[in-house]
Amino acid sequence: MDFMDQERERGITINSAAITLPWKGHTINLIDTPGHVDFTMEVERSLRVLDGAVLILDGVAGVQAQTHTVWSQSRKYNIPTIIFINKLDRVGADLGRASRSVAEKLKSIPLQTQFTLQNRTSLEAIVDVVGMNVAKFEGEHGIDVVRAPLPETHPLYQFALKKRAELIEKLAELDDKFMELIFDVYEGDGFYYCLSPSFSSFKEARVDSVAKVLPDDIRSALRRVTITRAAVPILCGSSLKDIVELTKLGVQLLLDAIVAYLPSPLAASFPTATLLDQKTSYSTWHLFWRFSLFLITFNRVEVKPNFHEPLCAFAFKVVNDFQKGLLVYLRIYRGVLHAKSTLTNTSRGKKERVQQLMQAFADEYKDAVRLCAGNIAVVTGLRNTRTGDTLVESSSKQALCLSSVNIPEPVFFCSIEADSLKNEKFLTEVLEILQKEDPSLRVEYDEDHQQTILKGMGELHLEVICEKIRRVYGLSVSLGEMQVAYRESVLRPARVLQQFEGSLASKGQLCSLDISLSPAEENSDQKNCSDPFFDAVNNVKVEFSIPEENEFYKMDKVEVQTAIYEAVKNTLTTGVLLGFPVSHVVVRILNGTTTNETTVASIAFCVGKALRRLLEMAGCISSYSFSVPTRLSLSSTFKGSYLLEPIMRIEITCDDKYTGTFIWALFILCSTNACFRGLVLNDLSSQRRGQIASVEVTDGIRFINALGLALLCTNHI
Numbered sequence: 001m002d003f004m005d006q007e008r009e010r011g012i013t014i015n016s017a018a019i020t021l022p023w024k025g026h027t028i029n030l031i032d033t034p035g036h037v038d039f040t041m042e043v044e045r046s047l048r049v050l051d052g053a054v055l056i057l058d059g060v061a062g063v064q065a066q067t068h069t070v071w072s073q074s075r076k077y078n079i080p081t082i083i084f085i086n087k088l089d090r091v092g093a094d095l096g097r098a099s100r101s102v103a104e105k106l107k108s109i110p111l112q113t114q115f116t117l118q119n120r121t122s123l124e125a126i127v128d129v130v131g132m133n134v135a136k137f138e139g140e141h142g143i144d145v146v147r148a149p150l151p152e153t154h155p156l157y158q159f160a161l162k163k164r165a166e167l168i169e170k171l172a173e174l175d176d177k178f179m180e181l182i183f184d185v186y187e188g189d190g191f192y193y194c195l196s197p198s199f200s201s202f203k204e205a206r207v208d209s210v211a212k213v214l215p216d217d218i219r220s221a222l223r224r225v226t227i228t229r230a231a232v233p234i235l236c237g238s239s240l241k242d243i244v245e246l247t248k249l250g251v252q253l254l255l256d257a258i259v260a261y262l263p264s265p266l267a268a269s270f271p272t273a274t275l276l277d278q279k280t281s282y283s284t285w286h287l288f289w290r291f292s293l294f295l296i297t298f299n300r301v302e303v304k305p306n307f308h309e310p311l312c313a314f315a316f317k318v319v320n321d322f323q324k325g326l327l328v329y330l331r332i333y334r335g336v337l338h339a340k341s342t343l344t345n346t347s348r349g350k351k352e353r354v355q356q357l358m359q360a361f362a363d364e365y366k367d368a369v370r371l372c373a374g375n376i377a378v379v380t381g382l383r384n385t386r387t388g389d390t391l392v393e394s395s396s397k398q399a400l401c402l403s404s405v406n407i408p409e410p411v412f413f414c415s416i417e418a419d420s421l422k423n424e425k426f427l428t429e430v431l432e433i434l435q436k437e438d439p440s441l442r443v444e445y446d447e448d449h450q451q452t453i454l455k456g457m458g459e460l461h462l463e464v465i466c467e468k469i470r471r472v473y474g475l476s477v478s479l480g481e482m483q484v485a486y487r488e489s490v491l492r493p494a495r496v497l498q499q500f501e502g503s504l505a506s507k508g509q510l511c512s513l514d515i516s517l518s519p520a521e522e523n524s525d526q527k528n529c530s531d532p533f534f535d536a537v538n539n540v541k542v543e544f545s546i547p548e549e550n551e552f553y554k555m556d557k558v559e560v561q562t563a564i565y566e567a568v569k570n571t572l573t574t575g576v577l578l579g580f581p582v583s584h585v586v587v588r589i590l591n592g593t594t595t596n597e598t599t600v601a602s603i604a605f606c607v608g609k610a611l612r613r614l615l616e617m618a619g620c621i622s623s624y625s626f627s628v629p630t631r632l633s634l635s636s637t638f639k640g641s642y643l644l645e646p647i648m649r650i651e652i653t654c655d656d657k658y659t660g661t662f663i664w665a666l667f668i669l670c671s672t673n674a675c676f677r678g679l680v681l682n683d684l685s686s687q688r689r690g691q692i693a694s695v696e697v698t699d700g701i702r703f704i705n706a707l708g709l710a711l712l713c714t715n716h717i
Contacts, residue, residue, distance in 0.1 A: 006467060014464055016042040016317065018329065018360040018376050023255045029376045037066045038458035040073070041440035045316045045387060045405045047073050049331035049376075052262030053081045054254065059093030059236075062101035071106050078269060080226045082233045082261055084254050088116055089123050089238045099234050109231035111170055111222065112163060114253070116236055117156070123238055126250050127156065129164040130222070131215040137249050145252045165210045171221040174230045178221035182213075219260050226261045227268075233261055265305045265374035271333060273312065273390070273400035275299040276346060303333045303400065305373035310396035311335035311343070313377070315389045316405065320433045328385050329360070330377045333402075335393065337377055338370050345382075346401045347389040355381030387439050407439045409537055410455035411646045414462060415480030417452065423475055427452070430473050434465060441465060455485060487538070487583040487644035488575030493518035494617045495590075498610035500602060509602040514591040517614040520584045533565050538583035542568050545590050552592040559600055564589060567604035571611040582615065583644065 007014050013034040021028050031046045035056070047053065053074050057063065062085075074081055085098045095115060102110040117125040117134065125136045127150060138144045150160055172179045225231045235257055237250015276299075303312050317329035330337070339357035344350070358365040358378045371377045385391065388404035418427040431443045431452070442455035456462045459482050469475050495516040502509045520539055533542040542565050546552050552560070572582040594603065 005471065006464060012036055014039055014042075016046045017362045018378075019362055020359050020376065023259060026259050027375075028255070028258060029374075031376070033070075035066055035070065036460065037069055038456070038461035038464075040069060040408060040457060041438060043070055043073055044408065045439075047077050047079055048405050049314060049316045050077075050079055051265055051268035052258070053079045054258065055081055055083045055232075057083060057085050057098055057102075059085050059088040059095065059098055059238075060090055062098040063105040068105070075229075078229065080229055080262055080268075082226060082235065082257055083110070084250075085234060085236045086239055088236055089118075089249075095236050102232065102234070109170065109174070110234045111167055111225070111231050112234045113167065113222070113257075114234070114236050114250075115160075115163065123249055126237060126253060127160055128253070129160050129167060130218045132160060132164065132211065135250075135253060137252075142249055161210050164213075168210065168213060168218065170231065171218065171225065174225045175221045177224065178217070181217060181221075223261050227263050233257060270302040270304050271314075271402055272300045273303050273402045275301050276399040276401055301398075301400070303402070306334055307336060307372050309334050310393045310398065311337055311341075311391070312400050312402075313337060313343075313391045314402050315382075315385050315387060315391065318385070318387055318436050320437055324356070324365075324380050326380070326382065326436070327365075328379050328382045330379060330391065332371060332373050332375050332377055334373050336370055336372045337379075339368070342394045343382075343391045344394045344396075344399065345385055345389050345391055346399045347404070348384055348386075350384040351394065352382045352385060352391065354379045386436060405439070408457065409485070410440065410442050410457060411485050412458055412462060412482055413442075413453055413455040413485050414482045415446075415449075415451040416454045416466065416477055417480075419476040419478070426473075427469075427475060427477060430469055430475060434468070438465075451480070454479070484646060486578065486580045486646075488577045488580050489582060489584045489644055490517060490519055490615070494614045496610055496613050496617065498606055498613065500606035500609065502602070507597040507599075508595065509598050510593075510595045511598050511602050511606040512593045513589065513603075513606050513610055515607070515610045515614065516588045516590060517611065518586050518588070520586050533561070535569055538572065538581055539585075540568065540572055540583060541586045543586060543588045545588055546592055550592070552594055555594075555600065560603060563600040563604045564607050567607040568611065571608045576612070576615045577643065580643070587611070 004014060013032060013036075016031055016033045018029065018031045021030060031050065033043045033046045055067070055070065055074070057067065071081075083102060085095055087093060088095060095112075099110045099112055102108055113130050114126050114128055116123050117127060125134050127134055131147075132150050133147050134150050136146045136148075138146055150157055154160075168182070172182050222233055226233060235250065235254055237253065239249075239251055311332070312334040313330040313332045315328050315330055319327045319329070321327050337354070337357065339354060341354050343352045343354065345352055356379065357368050357371065358380075359368050359371070360376065360378045365378055368377070382391075388407075390400060390402045392398070392400055416427075416431075418424050431454075435441050435443060440457050440461075444453045444455065445451070446453050454462055454465065456465065462479065462482070466477060466479050469477050493516060495514070498513050498515060500509065500511045520541065531541065533544075534540070544561060544564075548557075568587050572585070574580075575582045592603075
């Protein structure tokens with residue numbers, strides 16, 4: 001499904017791709033997402049609309065650093081997951097080690113349902129411990145699956161029974177219904193002896209108790225614990241066993257598991273939407289959402305996949321096509337979507353008309369007349385719809401608005417410029433299109449340096465964007481030096497009494513504010529997630545301590561508080577240390593006085609001046625008065641404001657067999673394992689300010705897990 005030239009050249013997935021395929025009487029809507037952390041936005045918006053997920057792990061490395069990010073995203077959306085351990089035909093692959101890494105690193109219970117049969121050179125078959133059968137893959141590309149019962153005379157029959165017993169034991173602990181079935185139907189007393197941890201005693205056990213449990217009963221229990229996310233089934237194979245013959249091993253069994261264990265749209269958890277008044281405008285709805293949370297909670301409704309109710313769909317991806325224009329990918333949650341239908345974008349209060357309705361097959365599209373709930377649709381003609389918008393039928397009496405997609409903040413940034421001045425306008429248009437496609441890409445213009453700034457999730461992310469501009473749009477551009485998007489914060493509280501006096505439209509303006517600035521508490525982003533005056537992006541909270549009867553609220557209270565909140569957000573976008581956004585702070589409005597002629601704009605201006613004073617009082621001086629090294633030293637001297645640096649998980653893998661050559665080539669030192677370990681650990685901890693989390697050695701392979709700063713991750717070790 002990787003159809004981009006860059007994806008094939010780099011050997012990674014960059015853009016998510018959708019495909020609809022039939023499998024044994026079922027329809028599967030598959031979305032292939034990237035695994036690299038730089039393209040986490042593709043994972044985020046895809047998981048937002050999925051009912052289940054398949055996590056692909058490397059059979060050699062197991063759970064890697066970027067796996068944690070994808071796993072936490074799937075947990076956030078409560079998505080049932082199964083794990084497929086791939087590339088077990090590689091040298092050093094170990095199914096048991098990869099399964100253990102799921103329990104140790106992801107803190108989840110792995111349920112191993114398969115293991116492989118292999119000789120010294122390649123995989124031969126897969127043993128299914130649920131059905132106690134062997135699956136061999138024959139024919140062109142291994143497309144024909146030949147299943148046969150595992151004979152009792154097979155050398156691995158006893159091992160398969162042991163694995164089946166372990167699976168039954170874990171399922172009985174996790175699923176009460178299966179536990180009752182074991183005791184009521186299968187005479188549960190006979191299982192305790194079979195589940196002995198000693199393999200030698202297992203050979204003498206009553207194995208008939210394990211063998212007689214029906215496969216359908218085990219599959220039903222597996223489905224229940226998967227949907228409730230109590231555990232994750234483990235499957236195995238090699239999706240590309242032989243790169244020459246393109247032989248696939250285990251893919252068909254994975255598709256069977258998707259149908260058997262993951263929920264359908266009818267069994268999945270239903271999304272909740274906010275019920276709006278159809279006549280409410282977008283601006284009115286935005287204000288209503290911010291200041292009427294109690295009413296919104298009361299009007300939350302579940303969107304169930306009923307074909308006979310009005311349409312409700314969610315836009316999760318936008319792609320620009322040179323021939324068709326903007327293609328909007330929709331997940332249909334309710335009703336039926338027809339071509340040429342008229343819709344309402346409840347997120348923006350705009351009318352839209354569907355021109356063409358299609359189904360996606362990677363980079364190809366097939367026309368469709370109608371698509372019902374549960375499907376992924378691709379439509380053209382939606383001019384105002386963007387990622388995270390909700391679409392309903394124009395004739396619907398219910399205006400539903402689903403929660404949007406969480407867009408991560410950029411971590412890296414650099415300047416970008418065209419090769420000539422005549423292409424600057426074209427570059428601006430191209431960047432606008434790319435921002436529609438990728439919400440995690442930010443474009444800003446620096447007035448001080450007269451430069452266009454490109455912000456993204458990582459160095460690779462920005463390089464891919466730059467290469468896409470060159471190849472797809474034929475525009476020659478150059479990138480500036482890559483920089484890290486830091487954050488600034490404060491270490492200690494500060495308080496100031498700010499006064500503003502002036503005139504506006506021949507009217508005297510007088511405003512006095514008592515404001516304090518202090519560090520935010522730990523986990524405050526989780527505690528304040530529903531607060532209307534909380535900026536979750538930068539973890540900035542505004543609190544109002546002014547009594548209701550105070551003359552400060554002579555004007556509309558909501559209007560005043562909104563103006564102060566927006567002024568705080570705008571002021572804290574630029575810190576005084578290095579000019580980065582200020583985060584993890586609490587701003588408290590303790591008291592205030594105004595006159596009858598004081599406007600909201602004057603109050604906002606007074607708030608801005610007070611915050612600049614508070615940041616400087618914390619120990620920092622103007623960020624434009626000194627060079628960067630000087631300002632960094634001043635931040636450590638005054639101990640007031642400080643920098644927050646992005647931290648990334650790092651995993652370094654090295655085969656002991658090549659350690660000597662590696663050291664000789666890079667360090668021209670003695671080829672000893674201890675020397676290599678010492679040099680790498682010293683380089684990580686002292687030279688690059690990394691923190692070593694663990695060092696593991698398994699089957700001659702050394703794994704070094706560390707936490708490193710963003711600058712560390714952009715350099716080669």
